[in-house]
Amino acid sequence: MESFIIKGGRSVRGSLSVRGSKNAALPLLATSLLADGPCTFSNMPHLRDVQTQIKILNTLGVQSEWRGRQVHTKVIDSYNNTAPYELVKQMRAGVCVLGPLLAKRGECQVSLPGGCVIGERPIDLHLRGLEALGATVRIEHGYVHAKAPKGGLVGAEIYLGGVAGSSVTATENVMSAAVLARGTTTIECAACEPEVVDVADCLNAMGAKISGAGSPRITIKGVKRLRGCNWKVIPDRIEAATFVVLAAACGGELTIKQCRPDHMLAFLDIMRQMGVTVERRGTSLRVGPQSGRTKACDLVTLPYPAFPTDCQAQTMALAAISQGTSVITERIYPERFMAAAELKRMGADIRVANGQAVVTGVAHLQGAEVMASDLRASAALVIAAAAAKGTSTISRIYHIDRGYERIDERLSSIGIDIQRASA
């Protein structure tokens, strides 16, 4: 198992380019199941999760080929409609194949994604939405068995709200299924995340008729077939935000290139409240130089356009060394505070109770041996270790490789002392 050894205390300098969005890439790849022709997705990040999604597609008869940052896909047979447990368990977004498979092939079996360390993550909304389109859904032996009625799915009015509000992948799944349904579908309480918009825009480039993506009401007029397309994945707003926090925590100056600051407004607002010097320049963000310590913040995670849960752990690492007491409220995954226990090993003062973390900033963190528990918590630990005094070892870094491409090499290039070691 690999770990990172980080000697903290060095400031950052230079620039980093943001890769394509993981959370857009995964559902986008799944849409290739719907197309009658070949698809090319560019600006694809080289990530473990993307590889897993490609493996799932391969088992479903999709031929794929990487060329640089492009992935070319083509459906070569439609006989195997089962997305297996051994792949879907590695990555929840494997469930994104459910809607496209059902719509295109009329029948499919997709493994239930299983447990997740960031808290309970049901898929009831996905299933409810597909049932509303006329599908019969049953769960047997750990698999979702979904079947479209004779003549295919039928458009419907669907309310897709859950206890925590909208669901990103449920919206993508139901929207991707409805594109081939007979008649018109309306999704109410649709997720508004930029990744949903990217999937809708890509489907429209294939010939779908989707309007309203990016708002809580999406309308889809069913079409008979979709063609292949060329699609460029949007920049990863979570990766860009992670780099902003890293630069704020370490000091120095960093230019973050090829990002979409307009997708990051709630996050950037919190950064400014914390006193982070961050300036928008077109598709770049320039962070620093920082004058003095950053300040505490009060933040609440909520669906887009509010502050994203996927930036919460990284921001907690910054709050841990900011002046004053921050209150972080997690409304999407109330148990998503795994980073807190490890940050405390590094000297952070954090109390977690009832979906809230109260973080009292300390002057500096100390290097320590810590363990990554999930993707974004690992990013928080990398930030904390880079800013800390002394050396940290972060184990189980396979989590970070799921969502950040060659992070060690990229952070080395901006001055962070980070080494990958095999234990």
Ligand code: UD1
């Ligand atoms: C997506 C992102 C993930 C991010 C999350 C929340 C991808 C591949 N992943 O995950 O990085 O952390 O959005 O922004 O895009 N819920 C239900 N029933 C459902 C589905 C969800 O109750 O059927 C609840 C969840 O438990 C959670 C909330 O809805 O409380 C939002 O989850 P959701 O938007 O579905 O997350 P994902 O799409 O899985």
